[in-house]
Amino acid sequence: MRHIRRTTLVVLLVLSFVPTLLIAEESGPTIMQRVMDTQSADSSAMDIRLTLIEPTGENRERRIQTLTMTEDGLTNTITVFLSPASVKNTRFLTRQRPDGSDDQWIFLPALGRIKRIAASEGGGSFMGSDFTYADMASTTYDTDEAIHTLLRSEYIDGRDSYVIESIPTTTSDYGKTVIWVDKQTNLPLQVEFYDKEKSSVIKILKTDDIAYTEGRWITKSITMTTLSSGHSTKIEILQAKYDIPMKSGYFTTAFLETGRVI
Incomplete structure (x- = not known):
């Protein structure tokens, strides 16, 4: 009996330290890798409502469709504006390079031609929104694109979260970001974007709604x-499908110009 009690005591002591050990193993890079893994998919198709909200409260809606496909670890995205008539058939293509940077083009129906987005234009507003062209590729950094530091844990909007500071190691429009990551879903709950001097917050991204659909947690609405x-x-995701058959022809400048898969 004495041996049994001693063994039980040892087990209880080990178990009591397990949570501490797990917390100690958590780090900025491991948490951010989970964020990226949670949001990754071989392909996706989304019906999206984009609303521009003026300080006066006036709203202007856009309906868009976004397709993504990942091949050989590189993600390509095509965004097509469906309405209103003033922006209908505007198409925006992002192709990821092996070095992690992106090539971007936009087709503007009024001009009837494709315009390549230069790297120097990455900080420009995307179609009058608060998202830049660079934001449209990603609003978080891959684990090899920034130094991720776990600052603390805290509750935000009633959800227990990690707070991660990310300082980019590559050229960026932001000096750093601070991101709140939901411990349950590994989804970003809030992102603060700082100026290049890392002294002032210039933009804030808030998650308004999350949902469990198609066997995964997704962000349904952000502002x-x-x-x-x-x-x-x-941005509100009205409908989303993941890991579906997708033609690579959508992610070409030929489709960007014609709207047809050749």
Whole structure:
């Protein structure tokens, strides 16, 4: 009996330290890798409502469809504007390079031609929204694109989260970001974007709604706000499909120009 009690005591002591050991093993890079893994898919198709919100409260809606496909670890995205008539058939293509950077093009029906987005234009507003062209590729950094530091744990909007500081190691429009990651779902709950001096927050991205669908947790609605102007952009995913058959022809400049898969 004495041996049994001693063994039980040892087991209890080990178990009591397990949570501490797990917490100690958590780090900025491991948490951010989970964020990326949670949001990854071989392909996706989304029906999206994009709303431009003026400081006065006036709203302007856009309906868009976004397709993504990942091949050989590289993700390509095509965004097509469906309405209103003033922006209908505007198409935007992002192709990821092996070095992690992106090539981007936009087709503007009014001009009837494709315009390549230069790297120097990455900080420009995407179609009048609070998202830049660079934001449209990603609003978080891959684990090899930034130094990720776990700052603390805290509750935000009633959800227990990790707080991660990310300082980019590559050229970026932001000096750093601070991201709140939900411990349950590994989804971003809030992202603060700092100026290049890392001293002031210039934009805040808030997650408005999350949902469990198609066997995964997804962000259903987000709002990006530019603090200097008070202007906001809300993106709502109305319908989403993941890991579905996808033609690579959608992610070409030929489709960008014609709207047809050749």
